[in-house]
Amino acid sequence: MKNKPHLSCENCASLAEGIFCNLSSPELDEVSHHKINNTYKKGQTLFVQGNHPFGLYCISKGNIKLTKAAPDGKETIVRIVKGGDFLGLRSLFSDDNHSVTATVMEDSEVCFIDKKFILKAIEKNPSTALNIINKLTRDMGHADNKLSSFQQKNVRERLAELILFLKSSHGVKDSSGRWKIELKLTRDEMATMIGTANETLIRFMSEFKEAGIIEQEGKTIFISDEKVLIDWANINY
Amino acid sequence: MKNKPHLSCENCASLAEGIFCNLSSPELDEVSHHKINNTYKKGQTLFVQGNHPFGLYCISKGNIKLTKAAPDGKETIVRIVKGGDFLGLRSLFSDDNHSVTATVMEDSEVCFIDKKFILKAIEKNPSTALNIINKLTRDMGHADNKLSSFQQKNVRERLAELILFLKSSHGVKDSSGRWKIELKLTRDEMATMIGTANETLIRFMSEFKEAGIIEQEGKTIFISDEKVLIDWANINY
DNA sequence: AACTAAAATTGATAATTATCAGTTTCAGAT
DNA sequence: ATCTGAAACTGATAATTATCAATTTTAGTT
Numbered sequence: 001m002k003n004k005p006h007l008s009c010e011n012c013a014s015l016a017e018g019i020f021c022n023l024s025s026p027e028l029d030e031v032s033h034h035k036i037n038n039t040y041k042k043g044q045t046l047f048v049q050g051n052h053p054f055g056l057y058c059i060s061k062g063n064i065k066l067t068k069a070a071p072d073g074k075e076t077i078v079r080i081v082k083g084g085d086f087l088g089l090r091s092l093f094s095d096d097n098h099s100v101t102a103t104v105m106e107d108s109e110v111c112f113i114d115k116k117f118i119l120k121a122i123e124k125n126p127s128t129a130l131n132i133i134n135k136l137t138r139d140m141g142h143a144d145n146k147l148s149s150f151q152q153k154n155v156r157e158r159l160a161e162l163i164l165f166l167k168s169s170h171g172v173k174d175s176s177g178r179w180k181i182e183l184k185l186t187r188d189e190m191a192t193m194i195g196t197a198n199e200t201l202i203r204f205m206s207e208f209k210e211a212g213i214i215e216q217e218g219k220t221i222f223i224s225d226e227k228v229l230i231d232w233a234n235i236n237y
Numbered sequence: 238m239k240n241k242p243h244l245s246c247e248n249c250a251s252l253a254e255g256i257f258c259n260l261s262s263p264e265l266d267e268v269s270h271h272k273i274n275n276t277y278k279k280g281q282t283l284f285v286q287g288n289h290p291f292g293l294y295c296i297s298k299g300n301i302k303l304t305k306a307a308p309d310g311k312e313t314i315v316r317i318v319k320g321g322d323f324l325g326l327r328s329l330f331s332d333d334n335h336s337v338t339a340t341v342m343e344d345s346e347v348c349f350i351d352k353k354f355i356l357k358a359i360e361k362n363p364s365t366a367l368n369i370i371n372k373l374t375r376d377m378g379h380a381d382n383k384l385s386s387f388q389q390k391n392v393r394e395r396l397a398e399l400i401l402f403l404k405s406s407h408g409v410k411d412s413s414g415r416w417k418i419e420l421k422l423t424r425d426e427m428a429t430m431i432g433t434a435n436e437t438l439i440r441f442m443s444e445f446k447e448a449g450i451i452e453q454e455g456k457t458i459f460i461s462d463e464k465v466l467i468d469w470a471n472i473n474y
Numbered sequence: 475a476a477c478t479a480a481a482a483t484t485g486a487t488a489a490t491t492a493t494c495a496g497t498t499t500c501a502g503a504t
Numbered sequence: 505a506t507c508t509g510a511a512a513c514t515g516a517t518a519a520t521t522a523t524c525a526a527t528t529t530t531a532g533t534t
Contacts, residue, residue, distance in 0.1 A: 068385045071471055076388040078381055090374040093367070099378060122367070129366035130330070130359070136373040137327040141336060143380035144315055148305045150387035151313040151432035155521070187482060195388035197522050202483060218530090234308055392491070424512065434492050439513060455500090 009035070012060045012111070018084060019135060022127040031121065035111040046087065046102040046110060053091030053098050055115045059083050062108025063170075063183055066100040067192075075101070076192035080183070082169065089132060092118060105184075150195060153234060158194040159204050160233035163214065167223055179223040186219075246272070249297045249321075249348070256323065256372060259364040268358065272348040283324065283339040283347060290328030290335050292352045296320050299345025300407075300420055303337040304429075312338075313429035317420070319406065326369060329355060342421075387432060390471060395431040396441045397470035400451065404460055416460040423456075 009020070009032045020031060035058070040046065046057055049069060061083045067075040078100055081087060087102055092115055104110075122128045149158055163181070170183040185193075191201040208214045213229050215222040223229060246257065246269045257268060272295070277283065283294055286306060298320045304312040315337055318324060324339055329352055341347075359365045386395055400418070407420040422430075428438040445451045450466050452459040460466060 068381075068389075070385075070389045074389070076385055078385055078388075090377060093371045093374050094378075096378070099381060123363065126360065126363045126366060129363060129370065132370055133366065133373065134330045136370065136377060137330050140327060140373060140377055140380065141331075141333070143377065143384060144305075144336060146384055147380065147387070148307075148313055148315055150384070151315075151429060152305075152307045152311070186480095192388060198481090199483080199523080200521055203521095206483085423510095435511090436493080436513080437491055440491095443513085 009111075012058065018058070019086065019128055019131040021131065023125060027121070027125060031113065034117045035113045037109065037111050040104040040108045040110060042104060042106050044104050046104065047098050049099060049101040050097050053088055053115075055088060056092060056113045056118050057087040057102070058111040058113065059085050059087065060109045060111060062110070063105040064108065064110075065103050065105055065189070067103060068100050074192075076195070077189055080105075080169070086135070089136065091115075155194065155196045155200055156204055156207075156232060157234045158196075159190075159201065159208070160229050161235065162190065162194050163208075163221065163223065164226075164229060164233055164235075166221070167226075171223075174222070179226065181221045181223075184219040246348075249295065256365055256368040258368060260362060264358070264362060268350065271354045272350045274346065274348050277341040277345045277347060279341060279343050281341050283341065284335050286335055286338045288335050290325055290352075292325060293329060293350045293355050294324040294339070295348040295350065296322050296324065297346045297348060299347070300342040301339050301345065301347075302342055302426070303339055305337050311429075313432070314426055317342075317406070323372070326373065328352075392431065392433045392437055393441055393444075393469060394471045395433075396438065396445070397466050398472065399427065399431050400445075400458065400460065401463075401466060401470055401472075403458070404463075408460075411459070416463065418458045418460075421456040
């Protein structure tokens with residue numbers, strides 16, 4: 001295999017909002033030279049639940065699902081991360097093994113940065129630590145919200161909420177001003193995200209379509225009536 | 238009201254595992270002198286969902302429940318924190334308002350540290366930032382586990398898991414070697430924690446008692462057969 | 475374009491959980 | 505010690521969700 005050309009972090013999506021956004025140009029350059037840039041094909045895994053972690057993954061392009069296996073082998077999607085996000089932060093600071101499996105949902109580009117190097121970089125530039133804290137607290141807020149959905153809501157409400165969430169994370173306005181969700185999920189995957197059976201999910205999706213709240217072309221979901229969707233979701237945050 | 242005597246942080250439960258554990262004695266002393274030590278009676282709130290946060294709370298004694306109100310006014314317990322833990326970490330770094338209400342479950346002692354002071358302390362001693370990251374990542378792990386319980390488990394399994402969780406957080410071995418949970422929760426509170434109706438929770442609690450897995454004296458729960466409990470919980474982490 | 479396996483869908487039915495109504499027990503206040 | 509409202513409990517029933525067994529559609533491959 002040929003060596004890949006060196007890619008600067010300067011243009012990486014992970015930079016804009018990411019934990020390295022306060023680094024100076026030379027500092028960033030050092031990161032650039034210590035990372036390993038890899039491409040993954042749909043279905044390949046970055047890491048597997050139970051295995052020992054060894055560094056940080058910066059997703060530069062693509063969507064990656066984090067799944068947890070139930071004792072019976074069924075996999076549920078715990079979270080979906082996209083370009084610009086990070087994976088393995090937790091593993092940098094604890095010695096626990098990976099608690100989830102990270103699977104690439106479409107062909108992706110991911111940089112890997114060695115654990116030791118990252119820890120050194122954090123020590124040198126404390127603002128990086130603050131950025132990490134910031135990111136973790138935001139993630140934590142999202143987790144709390146999801147949790148309280150499960151505590152308080154039924155499947156219909158959770159589905160409405162999921163669609164709104166997908167809108168905020170993967171939505172783009174199409175030419176007609178309608179929201180389009182740019183993430184292809186199977187019914188099964190969506191079902192695991194809201195903790196229901198895929199048949200149940202399908203029935204509610206049909207209900208949403210019949211009610212004129214959403215539309216579908218292939219696997220792509222469009223939101224045609226966001227107001228009703230928000231109403232059905234019964235948001236409490 | 239009389240001024241309270243100055244309390245050193247040296248003996249505080251928050252120190253042992255907490256975010257300040259790497260501070261030098263003089264540094265810690267500075268923290269001691271900048272904190273405000275308060276006592277709260279059962280039912281009083283440290284802060285309320287929707288209000289603006291202004292600092293960090295170190296719980297030195299007592300249990301505090303974090304609740305989230307549903308649109309219909311019902312409150313669900315999102316988390317319970319105990320002596321040695323912190324509250325309001327998230328608020329230090331984001332400008333969001335409190336996403337939960339913190340209510341004292343029994344008479345408690347809580348120190349308050351001003352936001353600005355904390356942030357300065359973190360800048361001065363980067364290891365504090367690492368400790369915070371550590372704590373956040375652990376919390377995040379717990380949140381992920383809870384989430385996947387809701388995705389994958391039924392009420393019986395979630396209840397078994399809750400009791401095991403309470404054991405790990407508030408359990409002590411009594412004289413006969415049996416685990417005793419030192420936290421008094423109403424049925425209603427337990428029900429909200431696992432996202433079910435209180436009647437449903439009661440029925441499963443009765444089932445557990447009839448099966449000889451747990452016992453009860455007043456509001457105190459004892460675990461008489463942990464193995465079966467673990468089995469029923471269907472743990473996947 | 476035909477083939478094929480996976481995914482989506484539908485219907486029927488069973489299991490789980492929620493709701494409502496009533497009774498009993500408990501714990502804090504007088 | 506008694507009172508009283510809240511909490512705990514029980515039973516009956518309704519609503520929600522899961523499961524099973526098909527059938528149809530879709531997307532990827534030859």
